[in-house]
Amino acid sequence: LLTGLFLAMHYTADTSLAFSSVANICRDVQYGWLLRTMHANGASMFFICIYLHIGRGLFYGSYFYKETWNTGVVLLFLLM
Numbered sequence: 001l002l003t004g005l006f007l008a009m010h011y012t013a014d015t016s017l018a019f020s021s022v023a024n025i026c027r028d029v030q031y032g033w034l035l036r037t038m039h040a041n042g043a044s045m046f047f048i049c050i051y052l053h054i055g056r057g058l059f060y061g062s063y064f065y066k067e068t069w070n071t072g073v074v075l076l077f078l079l080m
Contacts, residue, residue, distance in 0.1 A: 003039035007032075050079065 010029055012021040025032040054076070056062075063069045 003035050003042060006035050007039055050076065 007025060010021065010025050010032065012018060022036070025036055027033075029035075054072075057069070057072065
């Protein structure tokens with residue numbers, strides 16, 4: 001979350017400038033390449049943990065608790 005805020009300070013969401021703003025972050029912002037890499041890897045690790053949590057729930061049969069399982073599914077969709 002913190003890396004995303006720092007990246008958002010330098011990112012331009014215009015379709016014609018988006019790629020150049022990412023290239024600018026990687027090249028010209030001090031440690032911008034590190035922020036971008038940490039942000040990408042952090043997001044990937046977050047979703048790996050989410051999917052492992054779902055797998056654990058499937059393994060232990062947590063889907064029998066319908067209300068809790070449905071809450072988890074709603075939270076998964078909100079996280080995406």
